[in-house]
Amino acid sequence: xxxxxxxxxxxxxxxxxxxxxxxxxxxxxxxxxxxxxxxxxxxxxxxxxxxxxxxxxxxxxxxxxxxxxxxxxxxxxxxxxxxxxxxxxxxxxxxxxxxxxxxxxxxxxxxxxxxxxx
Amino acid sequence: xxxxxxxxxxxxxxxxxxxxxxxxxxxxxxxxxxxxxxxxxxxxxxxxxxxxxxxxxxxxxxxxxxxxxxxxxxxxxxxxxxxxxxxxxxxxxxxxxxxxxxxxxxxxx
Numbered sequence: 001x002x003x004x005x006x007x008x009x010x011x012x013x014x015x016x017x018x019x020x021x022x023x024x025x026x027x028x029x030x031x032x033x034x035x036x037x038x039x040x041x042x043x044x045x046x047x048x049x050x051x052x053x054x055x056x057x058x059x060x061x062x063x064x065x066x067x068x069x070x071x072x073x074x075x076x077x078x079x080x081x082x083x084x085x086x087x088x089x090x091x092x093x094x095x096x097x098x099x100x101x102x103x104x105x106x107x108x109x110x111x112x113x114x115x116x117x118x
Numbered sequence: 119x120x121x122x123x124x125x126x127x128x129x130x131x132x133x134x135x136x137x138x139x140x141x142x143x144x145x146x147x148x149x150x151x152x153x154x155x156x157x158x159x160x161x162x163x164x165x166x167x168x169x170x171x172x173x174x175x176x177x178x179x180x181x182x183x184x185x186x187x188x189x190x191x192x193x194x195x196x197x198x199x200x201x202x203x204x205x206x207x208x209x210x211x212x213x214x215x216x217x218x219x220x221x222x223x224x225x226x227x
Binding site: 062095106107 | 149151153160163166172204206208213215216217218219
């Protein structure tokens with residue numbers, strides 16, 4: 001069974017940093033691209049970032065470029081999102097999702113909540 | 119930046135056909151994908167590559183695409199289909215940047 005479990009969310013002050021993790025199981029993690037997608041409270045889904053299967057290629061939404069970094073450790077079956085210079089508008093549930101070849105996310109985790117507030 | 123446009127809401131009675139549209143300039147060259155999200159839950163893929171249905175998704179869900187518009191059709195909508203629906207595609211930059219539509223709230227009552 002495919003499982004994606006996000007962790008690392010919490011309350012952080014504006015300007016602060018946080019690192020999210022996504023532990024994968026039930027599939028060959030190193031064969032899949034991965035995404036981060038976020039959803040602010042009561043709002044729609046917003047694509048944040050993606051990384052290819054070996055970590056050699058990444059892309060970001062304009063709203064997070066230069067502040068967030070996506071990475072992965074295929075030996076640990078784990079995806080990461082390093083978030084720096086956090087703003088109130090980054091408050092959201094962050095989902096990780098897998099993608100076979102960069103076409104689309106198919107399975108999603110349950111999400112982790114990040115709250116940026118003083 | 120690239121955008122996908124959906125109507126904010128669609129309402130149908132049980133048993134009627136619901137159609138949710140998604141428009142985007144790159145859709146003639148890019149596939150559309152559709153996700154269902156029920157309250158408090160993670161999104162679930164219901165249509166991929168414009169019109170294909172993943173295993174386990176009821177046959178009443180179908181998709182189509184023509185020109186700059188993709189459409190999700192739910193034939194004989196059920197009360198349990200009430201949810202938010204999002205289209206997804208990638209931009210034409212060649213860098214696999216994703217984009218979601220704003221979402222459509224489907225009400226079945």
